[in-house]
Amino acid sequence: MHLIACPWCGPRDEAEFSYGGEAHILRPEQPDALDDAAFANYLFMRGNPKGVHAERWVHTVGCRRWFNALRSTVTHEITAIYPMGTPRPDRAP
């Protein structure tokens, strides 16, 4: 069970949130210019790290706003919460 600190609503139970998967995957500016392998890399391939994971969450039953988090996939500890569209905070992996 996670206790997630929504930037707008404060710490709330995980049950209120939905998971949005890996963060910082940008849609290619010119998808037509990509070959199949490069598009597959964007669409399907994931880092899936064992350790710190930058990921997206949305406070579904609260303010319904999105944000990014750094969370350990081993301990489930959340070490940073930051706005979408900003770079990943500089933390040791």
Added chain:
Amino acid sequence: MKYSLLGLIKGAGNHHKDWPAAWRQPEPKPAYDVVIIGGGGHGLATAYFLAKEHGVTNVAVVEKGWIGGGNTGRNTTIVRSNYLWDESAHLYEKSLKLWEGLSQELNFNTMFSQRGVMNLAHNLHDLRELNRRVSAIRLNGIDSEFLTTEQVKAFCPIINTAPTIRYPVLGASLQRRGGTARHDAVAWGFARAADRLGVDILQNCEVTGIRREGIRVTGVETTRGFIGARKIGSVAAGHSSVIAAMAGLRLPIESHPLQALVSEPVKPVLDTVVMSGAVHVYVSQSDKGELVIGAGIDAYNSYAQRGTLQVIEEQMAALIELFPMFSRMRLMRQWAGIVDVCPDASPIMARTPVEGFYINCGWGTGGFKATPGSGWVFAHTIAQDRPHELNAAFTLERFSSGALIDEHGAAAVAH
């Protein structure tokens, strides 16, 4: 030694004190023809079939913990082959056919019990989809039948089929050849049989790196030292991305916790497997009498082998609506395994761009049923350096070609 009734009787005369170990505990050799990473059911089956079907006996299975201690020992032991698409149907049916003779083949009782697997429909769409699937499965020569609500009640009398419940049971599909098996016995049986053919099973031997020369693998770095290998097969389930990264590959896989739980043991009450994708639960009763209950994955990525309570609350609510008589049962144990979820809910069993490195992963929540079939085709892929026709479609390249095998509907629950 071969296990037999006579042996059992002889053993009884000596209070069963002289049974030899079922497999050796060898020291790693400097190098092997094939190293299999992961001593779960799939990895051990791969090693067994490499030795038995392809004569490749200079094989090691390296396992970071003890064999069968990962997802092989954490699943809900359901075996079935009711898959929609031809590629999957043939693959899982091959596996089911191997299950049917597995105890004899391995000389080890896998307690395979063909008690039937029933998938419930709770709304009009479910009904149409189930009918479509039953027809597709039958066209592939696999047993499948449709049951009306009355037939469901007759087949499994303890299900609540009242029309007044929130998601009434409107019908079901039934695969009578489906059922359950004893998960630990599958790992132990394959381990013992592979060991007898000369395969080294190296436990407490975690892979920490993969050594390459150019695009070719040369061996694995482990906690017990470097082990050379001409070919490496990764069968690491939830850790597949971690192993693939050591070889410089990215996979279309994310690791999630999948929780399961068992109740206190009770007398026989449920003699089949009941699954419901709509209300999200599946349940069977083990030979010890425990209800074995499972549902969907936790949404977030994790390697932690634990999940969130709300996922269990939801599946228990579904279970109690379907089986009101279970409402006062106590639960004994709850756990999670880390499953490797693929975007199309189908596995990858294939060569990779790295020469000599083969992957068998992406089984997600449904790998146990495939254990013998997965090992059978993966052994072929490694030994012949090309896939068998049964796994030819299950490549890594399908994610760029677009030839996905969408089997989300064949899973018991949504992912």
